[in-house]
Amino acid sequence: MGKTVLLIEDEPNIIEAISFILSRDGWTVDTHSNGHDAVEVVMGRRPDVLILDVMLPGKSGYEILSELRGSLSPKDLPVLMLTARGQSKDRELAERSGVNRFMTKPFANAEVLEAVRSLVVA
């Protein structure tokens, strides 16, 4: 396989959990934990799937995604967005920013796995 996932998340325990789940499925997981330079990191690494938290220090997930979508289409860069703010307007915001999948925390491990897989296949 050798597909790469970049996980941008600031909560260490959640990074550990998602990394564990995806690694076990054979993904290569990169992590980054703040919003300031997230766009550059993504452009540099060009992962197959990007998992993006919303509440990040420095820059919000929506901002980061909007900037990325300036040059990368949903096809070029599938993005799974995770947020702990589960209100409907958050979902709207995410979709307007150009997200491929949107999930609220807490999530089921199997769901995350399924989502990441589906994004690559599509």
Next chain:
Amino acid sequence: MTTLNALIAVCLCYVALLFVVAFVAERSAAQGRVAWLRYPMVYTLSLSIYCTAWTFYGAVGNAARSGLEYLTIYLGPSLVMVGWWWILRKLVRIGRSQRITSIADLISSRFGKSNLLAICVTILAVVGTTPYIALQLQSVTLSFEVFAEAANPGQSLTHNATALYLAMGLALFTVVFGTRNLDANERHHGVVMAIAVEAVVKLLALMAVGVFVVWGVGGGVADTLQRIDASGLGEWQVSGGRWAGLMFLSAAAFLCLPRMFQVLVVENDDENHLRTASWAFPMYMMLMSLFVLPIAVVGLELMPEGANPDTFVLTVPLSQGADVLAVLSFLGGFSSATSMVIVAAIALSTMVSNHIVMPIWLRVAPGEGASVSGDVRHVVMLARRMSIAGILFLGYLYYSLSGGGTALSTIGLVSFTGVAQVLPVMLGGIFWRGATRVGALAGLCTGFAIWLYTSFLPSFGPGHFMSGDIVAFGPLGLGWLRPHALFGIEGMDPLLHALLWSISLNTLVFIAVSIASFPSPLERLQGAQFVNVFQHSVGARGWSAGVAQSEDLMIMAQRILGAREAQALFTREAAGQGRGGQLPDPSPDFLQTLERELAGSVGAATAHAMIGQIVGGAAVSVEDLMAVADETAQMMEYSSRLEAQSEELSQTAGKLREANEKLTRLSVQKDAFLSQISHELRTPMTSIRAFSEILRDSDGLPPEDQTKYASIIHDEAIRLTRLLDDLLDLSVLENGQVNLNLRRGSLRDVLERAVAAAVADDSQGVIELRRDTVAEDITLYTDLDRLSQVFINLISNARKYCDAVDAVLEIRVQSGNDTVILDFIDNGTGIAPEAQDVIFEKFSRVSDQKAGGAGLGLAICRQIVTRLGGKIDYLPGQQGAAFRVVLPMAID
């Protein structure tokens, strides 16, 4: 012996003289030399048309039959002139200010310019006056007959032919001098002057006969007085009721007779003339009555039994061979008759043409009425001339129908009673504001009907209009409806009976209906103008300005007033408005002035209708305007109420808007807060769920991983619990529901406990504490547990966030009189100035690094310290992060 032809020649000469007088007077008036025409005595003499042929001949006849009763006919008007001059003055003032053209116009104008009322009064006046005109024709015919018999005994004269010629001649004179000028309100100087001359002629004639009788026949004053005593005529056979009735009747007639109204009010030039008239006219009446009794007494002695006493004035001189005197006397009677007929015809024709012919013509005339179709001036003139002819013809008709059989004085009294029916309405109209149109109409009709039934119709004698049976037994045998014994009141003088019933029921109905009915706004206005004429100098507002076309008004006015006069009027009005040119603005004032001017020619109601046609295409009555005004007033009141309400509403709306904004702000804050809480709760739960699923689903997980993941779950569970605790704590503090547990204790003990608790959790960084235990030796009276919570928070924060290699937290204590100040200062990099305020907000976190807190700590601290009566702030300017807590030593 005077021949009939000679007499006719004298008559013609006399008439020619009158023509000349009238013509000269008209000429002078036209040239503006009116001073001599305005001599008050002319006015007084013109009033003498009251003394008609009836008084000239009939008074002697009356005296011969009933003694002194003839005096009542003179006393009534004298009483009016002396005692009721204030009524006259008011009538004259109203007549001038409202440009009244006739008594019908007066009544119509007073009661809201009602044409129906005008028609009623006109009909009443025509019916009431016709017998009177017939009377004049009869008296002149009679006098001709006297001469004819004296000249040619046995030769009979064709009465009807004489009367017809006379009527035609009078009609001609009246048409020529009575309709020269269309403005009926303008004085007929020629006619008035001719009447004044006639007044002098008849007075001179009667006095000449009187002098002749007393000194020529009677043998001096003493002898004559003896004869009078002997005859018994001079005795006071006073029947109180009849005297009072007759006096009242003659007084009422003096005011109400159309011809009297014409000379009293319409022809009046100057209100002050009334002053002269008030003594001169009674004097004239006295002179007229002075020789009546002697002539009657001497006549009765001289003339054969059965001779008509009505002609004594002629027959006595004739029998004595004093032909010249007889001719003079004849001229006196002729004067009395002609002057009355002329003025009556003018007055009635004005009424008929203004109130009956013109309204009908205006209605049926093709096209668009006054402004466009034919020459109105011509129509009005024609209508007036036709009316004159018609009225004289009616008089002639009455004369030939009644056969001239009835005694003169009876006809006169019947006529008087008829026109007196206008009196209640007229007096009510000018003195009582409550009088209404409906009331006036009801009163007039009642009086008119009763008069017709009890007086007018029976006056033709049995068999003419009313069968003898009705007079004797009542209609259908109903005794209580007998014309001369209405409601069973019998044995009364028929005249008095008719007068009593007609006037009293007339008045009663007028008052009752007026009280019961409601006057229209226009009636109210006019009523106020009439009743308070001395306070009003200007008239009521009759017109709303607006769409009236000045040109159209001009065209119409030219047709009625004549081009020159209309242009003069318009130019004057335009100048009055401060405008040049000929066309003034159709302002309400101008329209009203114009209406009054026109009313002088065609009557108030017609003028109103004519202007209405132009101004609005239809008559815009003041009633309409008043209704509109009422509505406007109501609407204004309503709208001001609405305005007040709307202001109130807008204030309320403003308050609501503020409240709404506040709520929106709160709602946004609440949303943000909930969103934050959601995030803070979901984050640890995410870890817990993820790792518990890993533990559950993954077989063969290395034991160290199992332990590690289990402890993450454990830590996150604790974090969640703490978060919930903090939230509850904050909620309680913010709602002010906190119960302070106040105790006395040492600050040092509190700090000691706090440090122990903060350091117990060894998962966080190590920090060295520097304290001043001596300074800490202060006794506080406060909630020691809550205070400890604040200290734990501050120490934990320093442990978590101080980024110095060797972290040090110094706790300084200063104490004042009542307060103690604690500073917590670490040696880290501190907090950026822009964040120093934010840190006390809920969920605020400054550093990027995760420190496990939800950002509620400082918010809770601030709440607690505030509850304890102190304050907590960031202390800038220190080495690292610094917080200052100021506390009262004791809470009250």
